[in-house]
Structure formats: structure tokens, C-alpha cells
Amino acid sequence: MAGLSGRTFRKVAVLMGGPSAEREVSLSSGRECAAALRIAGYDVVEVDAGPDLALRLAEIAPDGCFNALHGRWGEDGCVQGILEWLRIPYTHSGVLASALAMDKARAKDVFAVAGLPVAQSVIADRDAVEAGHVLPPPYVVKPNNEGSSVGVYIVHEAANAPPKLSAQMPASVMVETYAPGRELTVTVMGDRALCVTDIVTEGWYDYDAKYRPGGSRHVVPADLPEAITQTLMDYAIRAHAALGCRGVSRSDFRWDEARGLDGVVLLEVNTQPGMTPTSLSPEQAAQCGISFPDLCDWIVRDASCDR
Incomplete structure (x- = not known):
């Protein structure tokens, strides 16, 4: 099938x-994307990415x-660099945009320069975070370079003591208001914002709420x-462009209704959002009349190793 760049x-x-x-x-x-791409007519090979990835791709010789992939190595520019070296067109963002988006602190610097609203934050040693309040409560502690709300701690306003972090947390973490x-x-799909989803949970939208059945409810389009x-959709397009993203990305926000437009805060941009048919981005595509196989097809046709 001809890609958006003219490749087959x-x-x-x-x-x-x-x-x-x-x-x-x-x-x-x-697995869901592979099944959708087969429906769309592609010859699909599923690859569990490991240290031999370059060798396996050389053997498979895909178009x-x-x-x-999600998280470190697959979403932070590392795999993208391998694919650039091999000259294999790939989906989603390139090396620089992927690396920037995964590094929350540097992404925030880019957003701030672009005039987008972000929460105050600092990078601190985990020992300092456990020894005392690095920021006035309430604040959030999270890894600087993970996604899916992995390792997120909320320190509430009434907290008498700083958090005790798990051994899996890195040596330095982000502390964010x-x-x-x-x-x-x-x-965002290309240069188009699809719509807004309101994510309703009983508490924090953590890893469990994201992936446990019944952990959250999605209202799409959001009643706003x-x-x-319009502000959220504009900010998402601007964040996508500021990082240099391509293909599909998803921008996450918080909105404090009592403060109106001033209550909008951009949390982060996901350059490779979850891609099951019930994930947030495919849900939004469906709301816009784009089926899951058609979405996956569009993403493949947008693949590149030149931009």
C-alpha cells in the first residue's frame, strides 16, 4: 500500500x-495493532523487541x-535510532521528539518556551525527596522518564511526612506541584486534533486505573x-509541533474548573499512546469516524525514517 510519503x-x-x-x-x-493491520491487508510479522532486534529486522526485511513499544528504549529515541540506522521507515515520532517527550523535565522546558501552561517541578535526588518536602504539599513524585503512570506518588496537603519511595524508583525523580x-x-493525528476525552476515576489516574477493567470511565467527547x-485541542497541536512529533501523539491535561482557562495545565505528551481498540486515542479516532484498522493503516502509511 502506498504510504503518505509515496513509499509502498x-x-x-x-x-x-x-x-x-x-x-x-x-x-x-x-497484538491488537497486528490484527488490525492484517484486516487492512498487510503482511504482518510480530516482533518481541530484544537485544537482537537489529539482526531480526535484517532477517525479516520489512518495508x-x-x-x-511503550516506555524506555522503545519510546525514548533508542529504537528509533536503530531504525534510522537500518533505514527502515517506522511509525510515530523520530529520535529527537521521542527523546524529548520521554524526558519530562526537558519536555516541560520546550512547552514553556512555546507558551504552554505547565506545573512547577524540580528534579531531585530520591534521598532528598524522602528526607523532607522538596516542594510544598500537595505535590506528585514520579520518574522523569517513564509513562503509563508508573511509579507515581501523590503527597497530599495534609501529609506530615515525605513519601517513602519503592526500591524500583530511580536515583533522581521529578517532584511536581x-x-x-x-x-x-x-x-493529535498528523496536524489535526481529534477531540477531548474526560477520564473519570474514583481517585488518581494511576497504572491500575488505566489498565484494570472498570478502573476508569472515558467520556468522549468530553462535556466541556x-x-x-478549543483551548485543549489548540494546546495539543502546539505541544505536538513544539516537540517535533509526527504521526499520532496524545497530550494529557488537568483542568481546574474554578479557574477557567487559567486552570488548564499540560502534563505531558505521549508519542506512542496505547493502541488497543478501547485505548484513548483509538476511541477518539472512532468518535471521528476512523475505524481501528483504518487508524493503524494511516499510521503505517505515515511511517518514515527521513523526518
């Missing part, structure tokens, strides 16, 4: 799994790669004032 893609390797903390999520995304309000997200909807 017939055999597609779907990269999934890998060694990150988000391995299981990636396997789920990869392109659908990158369904807590942004109250509704959890909202916007998918038109000015807020």
Missing part, C-alpha cells in the same frame, strides 16, 4: 514487548515497522465549555 508498504514488522516497565501494555497494543481538576486528553475544548 506490504510487509510490516510490529515491534512490541521489550524490556521496559510497560512491557505488558506494549504486548497488548502490539516498514509499526512501533508499538499537584494540578487539581479533571483529567482530560487530546489525540466550547472555549475549554
Whole structure:
């Protein structure tokens, strides 16, 4: 099938799994995307990405790669660099945009320069975070370079002591002022924002709420004032462009209704959002009349190793 760049893609390797903390999520995304691409007419090879990835791809000789990896190594520019070296067109963002988006602190610097609203944050040693309040409560502690709400701690306003972090947390972490309000997200597809989803949970939208059945409820499109909807969609397009993303990305926000437009905060951009048919981005695509196989097809046809 002819790609958006004019290339022809017939055999597609779907990269999934890998060694990150988000391995299981990636396997789920990869299997669903592989099935959708077969429906769309592609010859699909599923690849659990490991240290021999370059060798396996040389043997498979795909026309392109659908990158369904999540988390470190697969989403942070590392695999993208391998694919650039091998000159295999791949989906989603390139090396620089992927690396920037995964590094939350540097992404925030880019967003701030672009005039996008972000929460105050610092990078601190985990020992300092456990010894005392690095920021006034309430605040959030999280890894600087993981996704899917892996390793997130909320320190509430009434907390008498700093958090005790798990042994899996890195030596340095991000400490971020807590942004109250509704959890909202916007998918960008190329240069188009699809719509806004309101994510309803009983508590924090953590890893369990994201992936446990019944852990959250998605209201799509979100019931919001038109000015807020348009602002969120504009911010998502601007964040996508500021990082240099391509293909599909998803921007996550918090909105404090009591503060109106001033209550919107951009949390982060996901350059490779979850890709099961019920994940947030495919749900938004469906709302816009784009089926899951058609979405996966568009993503493959957008694949490149030149931009």
C-alpha cells in the first residue's frame, strides 16, 4: 500500500514487548495493532523487541515497522535510532521528539518556551525527596522518564511526612506541584486534533486505573465549555509541533474548573499512546469516524525514517 510519503508498504514488522516497565501494555497494543493491520491487508510479522532486534529486522526485511513499544528504549529515541540506522521507515515520532517527550523535565522546558501552561517541578535526588518536602504539599513524585503512570506518588496537603519511595524508583525523580481538576486528553493525528476525552476515576489516574477493567470511565467527547475544548485541542497541536512529533501523539491535561482557562495545565505528551481498540486515542479516532484498522493503516502509511 502506498504510504503518505509515496513509499509502498506490504510487509510490516510490529515491534512490541521489550524490556521496559510497560512491557505488558506494549504486548497488548502490539497484538491488537497486528490484527488490525492484517484486516487492512498487510503482511504482518510480530516482533518481541530484544537485544537482537537489529539482526531480526535484517532477517525479516520489512518495508516498514509499526512501533508499538511503550516506555524506555522503545519510546525514548533508542529504537528509533536503530531504525534510522537500518533505514527502515517506522511509525510515530523520530529520535529527537521521542527523546524529548520521554524526558519530562526537558519536555516541560520546550512547552514553556512555546507558551504552554505547565506545573512547577524540580528534579531531585530520591534521598532528598524522602528526607523532607522538596516542594510544598500537595505535590506528585514520579520518574522523569517513564509513562503509563508508573511509579507515581501523590503527597497530599495534609501529609506530615515525605513519601517513602519503592526500591524500583530511580536515583533522581521529578517532584511536581499537584494540578487539581479533571483529567482530560487530546489525540493529535498528523496536524489535526481529534477531540477531548474526560477520564473519570474514583481517585488518581494511576497504572491500575488505566489498565484494570472498570478502573476508569472515558467520556468522549468530553462535556466541556466550547472555549475549554478549543483551548485543549489548540494546546495539543502546539505541544505536538513544539516537540517535533509526527504521526499520532496524545497530550494529557488537568483542568481546574474554578479557574477557567487559567486552570488548564499540560502534563505531558505521549508519542506512542496505547493502541488497543478501547485505548484513548483509538476511541477518539472512532468518535471521528476512523475505524481501528483504518487508524493503524494511516499510521503505517505515515511511517518514515527521513523526518
